Amino acid sequence: MIRALALILLCQLAGEITARGLALPVPGPVLGMVLLLGLMKASERLARQVTPVGEGILAHLSLLFVPAGVGVVGHLGTLGTQALGLGVAIFVSTALAIAAGALAFTLVARWTGGAGEDA
Amino acid sequence: MRDVGDIWSYLAEGPLLWLTLTLVAYALAETISQAAGRHPLANTVLISVILLGLMLWGTGMPYATYFEGAQFVHFLLGPATxxxxxxxxxxxxxxxxxxxxxxxxxxxxxxxxxxxxxxxxxxxxxxxxxxxxxxxxxxxxxxxxxxxxxxxxxxxxxxxxxxxxxxxxxxxxxxxxxxxxxxxxxxxxxxxxxxxxxxxxxxxxxxxxxxxxxxxxxxxxxxxxxxxxxxxxxxxxx
Structure with missing residues (x-):
């Protein structure tokens, strides 16, 4: 478990160093994710080792949002006049994105001849 | 017997109180969400944030003090990514x-x-x-x-x-x-x-x-x- 945790942190560290060092627009942890995916593909043993620990962290993903989310309290006042604009933007854009993404997948799946997995 | 204010200000400085309250609020939110049949509106993050926000508002504790204590949870966002x-x-x-x-x-x-x-x-x-x-x-x-x-x-x-x-x-x-x-x-x-x-x-x-x-x-x-x-x-x- 400690090894898997160390590996995840090492991937994040390598990602942070690369992102900062090369001044990339991608956050360090995202590069760390790509690195870990590459390592898992390279070594079956490593993939088996890291999976339960990583799944453990992901199982409580919602919890990790909480400390930052509590900051809403401090932001409600500053949101004030912008609250309506942000609310409308979030609602409409989320609906549009879901519809557009699902339609794009379905159309391309049809073109490329892959049968849908309706079941 | 020591003054309650002394104990409170001692605890407010360390992570113990804030980590405990964060986990308790989240556990409560989980219970509420399950009781509501996992309705999308009974979202665990939303409920936890409301509970902790009310607690901070009630005690007059600044958000920065809370975040300082709860930052171990926040840190795990990186490994989660x-x-x-x-x-x-x-x-x-x-x-x-x-x-x-x-x-x-x-x-x-x-x-x-x-x-x-x-x-x-x-x-x-x-x-x-x-x-x-x-x-x-x-x-x-x-x-x-x-x-x-x-x-x-x-x-x-x-x-x-x-x-x-x-x-x-x-x-x-x-x-x-x-x-x-x-x-x-x-x-x-x-x-x-x-x-x-x-x-x-x-x-x-x-x-x-x-x-x-x-x-x-x-x-x-x-x-x-x-x-x-x-x-x-x-x-x-x-």
């Missing part, structure tokens, strides 16, 4: 069979999410620093916070907008996709994961396992794509 490689790896074979549709779905979903949000907010008079926090709202929180910070937006506001987006997506996905007559669970899951990250993914798993798996793929790929797309699209609206 790295761990998103695991569902991507686990779904590798299924993903390879649908590479083109997946790329199209995530590409279109991601672009529409960022562009339409910024366009609507801009028209409704939202200021530039707030637009920077809004741009990555469809990605999972750790990534959105990272992107917002690199764009000059508030990480806290970004997290708030991420949570609102997730709840919105989880709430509207099923009726919206039914109305459009889209029955492919892969398409439905992918779109929800792309537009509404972890909260949308959790919802997709409740509806259908295939939808959940593809939501995980959508969430993971969208994290990378939005990191690349958001700075470019944001520049169009500043």
């Amino acid at each position: 790295v761990s998103l490689a695991i569902p991507l790896f686990a779904q590798g074979a299924r993903l390879r069979r649908a590479v083109l549709p997946v790329l199209a779905g995530v590409g279109v979903g991601s672009l529409v999410a960022v562009t339409s949000a910024l366009a609507i907010a801009r028209v409704l008079g939202v200021d530039p620093p707030t637009l920077a926090a809004l741009a990555p709202k469809s990605t999972t929180a750790p990534v959105a916070i990272g992107i917002a910070q690199s764009l000059g937006g508030s990480p806290t506001l970004a997290a708030v907008l991420v949570i609102l987006t997730g709840i919105t997506g989880a709430l509207i996905a099923t009726p919206l996709l039914n109305a459009l007559g889209l029955r492919d669970w892969r398409a439905r899951g992918l779109a929800v994961g792309t537009a509404a990250h972890g909260i949308g993914t959790a919802r997709a798993f409740q509806v259908h396992p295939t939808a959940g798996a593809f939501a995980g793929i959508g969430m993971g790929l969208n994290a990378i794509l939005t990191a690349l797309l958001a700075p470019v699209v944001l520049r169009l609206f500043l």
Whole structure:
């Protein structure tokens, strides 16, 4: 478990160093994710080792949002006049994105001849 | 017997009290969510935030003091982002069979999410620093916070907008996709994961396992794509 945790942190560290060092627009942890995916593909043993620990962290993903989310309290006042604009933007854009993404997948799946997995 | 005020100010300085309260609030939120039959509105993050917000408001404790103590939980967002490689790896074979549709779905979903949000907010008079926090709202929180910070937006506001987006997506996905007559669970899951990250993914798993798996793929790929797309699209609206 400690090894898997160390590996995840090492991937994040390598990602942070690369992102900062090369001044990339991608956050360090995202590069760390790509690195870990590459390592898992390279070594079956490593993939088996890291999976339960990583799944453990992901199982409580919602919890990790909480400390930052509590900051809403401090932001409600500053949101004030912008609250309506942000609310409308979030609602409409989320609906549009879901519809557009699902339609794009379905159309391309049809073109490329892959049968849908309706079941 | 010591003064209660002394004990309180001693505890307020360390992480013990804040970590405990964060976990207790989350455990309570889990119980409420389960009792509500996992209704999208009974979201665990939302309930925890309301409980802790009320607690801070009631005690007059500054948010900075709370965050200082609860930052160990916040820190795990980084390792959680790295761990998103695991569902991507686990779904590798299924993903390879649908590479083109997946790329199209995530590409279109991601672009529409960022562009339409910024366009609507801009028209409704939202200021530039707030637009920077809004741009990555469809990605999972750790990534959105990272992107917002690199764009000059508030990480806290970004997290708030991420949570609102997730709840919105989880709430509207099923009726919206039914109305459009889209029955492919892969398409439905992918779109929800792309537009509404972890909260949308959790919802997709409740509806259908295939939808959940593809939501995980959508969430993971969208994290990378939005990191690349958001700075470019944001520049169009500043």
